[in-house]
Amino acid sequence: MEYNFRETEKKWQAYWAKNKTFSPEENLLKPKFYSLDMFPYPSGAGLHVGHPLGYIASDIYSRYKRMRGYNVLHPMGYDSFGLPAEQYAIQTGQHPAVTTEKNIARYREQLDRIGFSFDWSREVRTSDPSYYKWTQWIFIQLFHSWYNKTSDKAEPISTLVSQFEKDGNGLVHAQHSCERTFTAAEWKSFTEKEQQQVLLQYRLTYLSDTMVNWCPKLGTVLANEEVKDGLSERGGFPVVRKLMKQWSMRITAYAERLQKDLELIEWPESIKEAQKNWIGKSEGSTVEFKLDNEIGVIEVFTTRPDTIFGVTFLTLAPENELVSMITTPDFKEAVTAYVNVASNRSERERMADVKRISGVFTGAYATHPFSGEKIPVWVGDYVLAGYGTGAVMAVPGHDSRDYAFAKHFDIDIREVVKGGDLSKEAYEAKDGTIINSDFLNGLSVKEAMAAAIEAIEKRAIGKRRINFRLRDAIFSRQRYWGEPIPVFFKDDVPYTLPEEQLPLVLPEVDKYLPTEEGEPPLARAKNWQTMDGYPLETNTMPGWAGSSWYFLRYMDPHNDKRFADEKAVNYWKDVDLYVGGAEHATGHLLYVRFWTKFLFDMGHIPVNEPARKLVNQGMIQGVSSFVYRINGTNTYVSHHQKQNFETTALHVDVSIVKDNVLDLQKFKAWLPENKDAEFILDDGNYICGSEVEKMSKSKHNVVNPDEMVELYGADTLRMYEMFLGPVEQSKPWNTNGITGVFGFIKKFWKLFHVSGSFAVSEVQPSKAELKVLHKTIKKITDDIERFSFNTSVATFMICVNELTDLKCDKRGILEPLTRILSPYAPHIAEEIWSRLGNTGSISGVEWPQLIEEHLVDDAFSYPVSFNGKTKFNLEIPLNLSASEIQERVMTAEETRKFLGDKEVKKVIVVPGRIVNIVI
């Protein structure tokens, strides 16, 4: 009679696998629902209790949608290229493919035990050649494409070549990095090599000398989002700026669309906001300032053209080429010294030093285009070479950086927008009236902006312009464990491999380290370096390449003719529900949008965005335990006495700590160096310190789900993880409440038992029982639709308690209840479903119908308060449905008996709630 979850869960997991219960049908007439989880990187630490949080939520939703008649695609796979496997390989000499395979097997085993409804026949692995064949194929498509700003989409490179042949590049409106202009005749006179070099500067993936984030310790370049505060995200090693020949992806071509299309998708505001910040669109104008002595002009970019009359100096970035040209002899020495110091400072130093103001006067002057005033030109490292034009018009009155600079060097500060107090700080608000500004006087900031831009354009000294903070994404990595870039070099110019030669398989190497000459590990491979005698590219792709299109591969994962068949792509289209962590906001989630838009432009897929709805699951954090070692000794001091000593806090494995008390025997056995450890105790116990942190192997705070499944079963684990709180919220893992959920499963099982044996009654349910059932159906349906699974668990508990009180044993109630429980606790639901005499899986059964009449009470009687005093009970006729009553407006006549002669216009009744009285 006791519910045997171990046996039952194993039985049904085997059943699902054998019957392929969760493979979607080949039925294109049925509506589709594509439910996707971000696939995991299979790390050596195995799956921890944080991973399943999002997977459980999407699994509940997927199972629900299946019962609602949708053809559901719910796949899972592995993001199996990555740095940890490679670093492990460097240390042990073991091939990353071997460790990855082992880790995947472990993940799979752990995932299976939780009872997910994944269609494993569609599993993908990014490190599998049959998969990365198509990652390489997409790379080749990007290589052979350019971004035409006129049509506002990517086009084949051939359309660009024909424009060059017709008109040269003067009229081409493209996203590119080509600095020369040429005519059609010149184009035709170019050698093959010259033409290829030009084309490279237009391709959507291109090779160029780029300032990159070089991490010497990791021996590789890193993308901007892999660098945090001048240190590598993985490992925390210093990162320096370095000029290197690198592949990049021209994501900047899509900046505008990536920003604008955020409006079309149902993603969390915080993610949209993060992407907007990252893209960093700013609208403004360029302005030219003519330099004295006919040297030329300084072009600046400003978002505040309205403050142009407040300009009292110009500042150039130290790297700006103009600096050496304009500096007058008197200032040469100082300027050269300053530029040298600035260029030698590392990115990290410059960031750490934001507060320090530095700069130097060049001796040169420019003329203000409107007032004709002489404006001094300075050099300052607060101006970035890589943004805008590398030069700014300084308006100290209305920009805090210019203000600080002017104060420091005692430069004139001029007020041109009314509203602030310039003796204290710059007035940056875009709100106020323009003063001291000639033809702009009296206008608002907004009006002045438009007027100033108009005047600038009229005089042809500048143009309206939009700048983006977004940079092109560096695409090469000097690593082994990644997709080889399908490119060879002829005459130093890159060419892509013929598509029929894909995949370009990762070669074997003797060591996973760079060569002595500093070439990437792939340069070690024998019989690899050439393609018809031409050398192959030895860089590999970054981690995000494989994950930027995997959602498409699941649609048709075994196709070797196309990344996915057209029919499949047109049916499944895009992801309806995407669940994953918010840490990918400006990485994966931006790149997958970029590649989707590109594939859409080229006509390969019918959608412009990869995922309609995104839900971020929170992180389940670990509670780390600490021991305190007295410095220079092998003595550990208990938490409360540690302030008396100089100690170092060390992470200790959470499995040998219970309620903050350390198991001393286990601690001694844990690590060899602990064998002779001594302790200073509190009341005979060693008390550990604790802290909430991210779960990770190195912090020894990882809790695996296996243990929970073993103790309480998968259904309890699933419901408990949901019960912990909203899916979106991060929270530390604790098992305090799990007995409550475990008790629920047991009580539910008990409902089906009469004196020890399984039985249900065929008697018609009572009114009260039907009310409990339909209340629950309504609540659970609402909860699932709005992704509020924690409240569902509470609802189930209330329902079971009420039915237990009613001693309900009727099939008419218990059978539909089993159905709505099945997405949450599928194993016990399947078992009951089969014991009730049904064949087949409960997962294909229809979701029970909600009958609203059952929710209506026999009589409504509401306590009503009026003016905080008058109290009476208001009764409402029974013959109205719940929704009718909700909207029912009572007439004055009906209410007069309660409120006497007061003039009551109407009374609004909300079932179960207060009444609104309008007088």
Place this chain on the structure above:
RNA sequence: GCCCACGUGGCGAAAUUGGUAAACGUUGCGGUCUCAGAAGCCGUUGGAGUAAUUUCCUUGGGAGUUCGAGUCUCCCCGUGGGCACCA
């Protein structure tokens, strides 16, 4: 510095459109069962007053809108996240 989110019992939390705040679980306390324990089961558990039906207070702080505010508006405080010399 800028942008965003959040702040409710001892704890995790609920309150869906502005409508009885604290559902559900846990912890603690009391009881029942037991040789004993585990597991069940029953009662109680925001604060204050009361012998008691019951009354008053309470959603970080302050103000406002409203018949009515945890929910809406403004200011302040605190926590978390994103961006960070981006002109």
